[in-house]
Each structure stands twice: as structure tokens, then as C-alpha cells.
Amino acid sequence: MGLDQSFTGRSYPPSAPYQVGREKIREFATAIGAEDAAYHDPEAARALGYPDVIAPPTFPMVLSMAASRQIVEDPALGVDYSRVVHGDQRFAYTRPVTAGDELVCVNTIESINARGGHDFLTTRSEIGTSDGEAVVTVWTMFVVRGEEG
Amino acid sequence: MELPTQRYRVTRADLIRYAGASGDFNPIHWSESFAAKVGLPGVIAHGMLTMALVGRAVTTWAGRPDAIVEYGVRFTRPVEVPDTEDGTEIEVTAVAKDTDDPGLVRLDLTATCAGVKVLAQAKAVIKRP
Numbered sequence: 001m002g003l004d005q006s007f008t009g010r011s012y013p014p015s016a017p018y019q020v021g022r023e024k025i026r027e028f029a030t031a032i033g034a035e036d037a038a039y040h041d042p043e044a045a046r047a048l049g050y051p052d053v054i055a056p057p058t059f060p061m062v063l064s065m066a067a068s069r070q071i072v073e074d075p076a077l078g079v080d081y082s083r084v085v086h087g088d089q090r091f092a093y094t095r096p097v098t099a100g101d102e103l104v105c106v107n108t109i110e111s112i113n114a115r116g117g118h119d120f121l122t123t124r125s126e127i128g129t130s131d132g133e134a135v136v137t138v139w140t141m142f143v144v145r146g147e148e149g
Numbered sequence: 150m151e152l153p154t155q156r157y158r159v160t161r162a163d164l165i166r167y168a169g170a171s172g173d174f175n176p177i178h179w180s181e182s183f184a185a186k187v188g189l190p191g192v193i194a195h196g197m198l199t200m201a202l203v204g205r206a207v208t209t210w211a212g213r214p215d216a217i218v219e220y221g222v223r224f225t226r227p228v229e230v231p232d233t234e235d236g237t238e239i240e241v242t243a244v245a246k247d248t249d250d251p252g253l254v255r256l257d258l259t260a261t262c263a264g265v266k267v268l269a270q271a272k273a274v275i276k277r278p
Binding site (some may be wrong): 066 | 219
């Protein structure tokens with residue numbers, strides 16, 4: 001059974017605010033081996049014009065992956081998570097995430113397509129501060145593999 | 150213009166560290182038996198770890214940690230990470246192209262592991278260094 005394409009365009013209530021911590025950014029940067037000073041040292045980030053350490057480009061996944069489960073786990077949509085594969089990923093940045101940001105994700109189902117027995121579900125997360133400043137838009141495409149045989 | 154190749158080593162320890170930092174604890178990234186059960190050749194790296202390493206290459210080429218305006222990839226082949234001290238290696242290359250906006254450069258990215266392309270349609274738009 002394919003996913004119901006009439007869910008396209010549906011938006012979900014904003015996620016609970018996520019408080020970006022300096023140590024979380026440092027931990028993430030260390031995990032990917034990114035040693036740039038602005039990811040670790042607030043002074044270096046301030047020299048680039050930011051209020052505190054900035055996060056590496058893929059850091060927003062820490063929030064958006066958790067937030068997009070809102071869609072993947074929506075019982076009305078009925079995705080079988082055990083058959084989900086991460087197909088592609090895209091970010092468009094207004095500015096880097098910085099320590100001290102309080103971020104909220106608003107998730108929308110951008111598209112649902114069926115092809116070759118699989119469903120391709122693209123979600124869009126608009127991530128901004130709780131004050132309404134846009135920070136980054138994150139698109140995630142999930143492949144929901146069809147049942148074998 | 151072709152940019153200098155960047156290489157990043159990935160070991161099992163890196164996968165554990167990334168799982169903790171990112172919150173992605175899918176067992177295909179740490180359990181040999183689980184990976185086998187779902188038909189994988191072995192434990193594989195998080196796609197988002199590969200994307201993060203390629204992102205490091207992009208910011209290295211850009212010369213600034215905050216240069217990226219847009220960044221997208223398609224995950225096509227898994228990066229298998231053997232349980233050895235050396236793990237595996239991801240090699241990243243890029244070709245830089247002008248865009249319509251004189252302040253921006255587009256990078257067409259290629260990431261390979263053991264000679265096999267692991268990403269498709271990998272692109273970044275960066276502020277001109």
C-alpha cells in the first residue's frame with residue numbers, strides 16, 4: 001500500500017523549543033572531527049560576528065530528525081519506520097545555528113511520490129528562533145521501501 | 150576549478166561518538182548482527198556522518214566555518230566501516246563553478262569510499278572566499 005498523497009502540504013504544530021547549548025555544539029563538532037575555532041571557542045566565533053560558538057552545517061539534524069518523527073510517526077499517515085531509509089538531505093541557511101539559540105521546528109510534508117514500488121516522502125522543517133527569526137530550512141527525503149514479494 | 154582532495158578516516162569509534170552526539174542510535178551503525186539481519190554487508194556509517202565530513206571539506210575549501218549557504222546530498226551507497234583500527238576512508242573532491250550571483254560559488258562534490266561513489270547530486274553553495 002502506498003502512502004496517501006493527499007497528505008502533501010500538511011503542516012504540523014511547532015516542536016517544543018530546543019535550547020542550543022555550547023557544550024552540545026562542541027560535542028557534535030568533536031564527533032565529526034571539526035576543529036575550526038568558531039565551533040569551540042566563543043571568542044573565535046565573536047571575531048566572525050556571532051554571539052557564541054556556531055554549529056557545523058549539519059548540526060540542525062539534531063533537532064530536525066527528532067522533529068520530523070512527528071510526520072514519520074503520524075498514525076494517520078502510517079509510515080512503517082522499519083522500512084524507512086534516509087534518501088537525501090538538504091539545508092538552506094539564513095545563518096549558522098549558535099549556542100544560546102532557542103529553536104523551534106515547523107514541519108510540513110513537502111511531497112509524497114510513489115515510484116518502483118517505493119514511496120518517497122520529503123519533509124521540510126523550517127527552523128527558527130522562538131522569537132520568529134528564520135535560521136535554516138531542512139529538507140529530508142525518506143524512502144519507504146515497498147514490501148518484498 | 151578543481152579543489153584539493155580531502156580525506157577523512159572513519160572507524161567504529163567515530164560511529165559510536167557520532168551516534169551519541171547526534172542522537173541517531175540506529176543499530177545498523179553499531180551492531181554487526183543487526184546489520185546482517187537487515188541485509189547489510191556490515192556495520193555502516195551514518196549517512197549524516199558522511200555528509201558532515203563532506204561539509205568539513207566544504208568549509209575547509211571555503212576558508213570559513215560559516216561560508217555555506219546551501220548544502221544537499223543524496224545517499225546512494227552505504228559506507229561500510231570494518232572493525233579494524235584503520236576503519237575506512239572517505240575521499241572528497243569538488244569542482245567549483247560560478248553562479249549567477251557574483252558573491253556565491255557552487256561546488257559539485259564527489260565523495261568516494263574504496264573507489265565507490267557514496268553520494269549523488271552532492272552540491273554546496275558557498276560565499277566567495
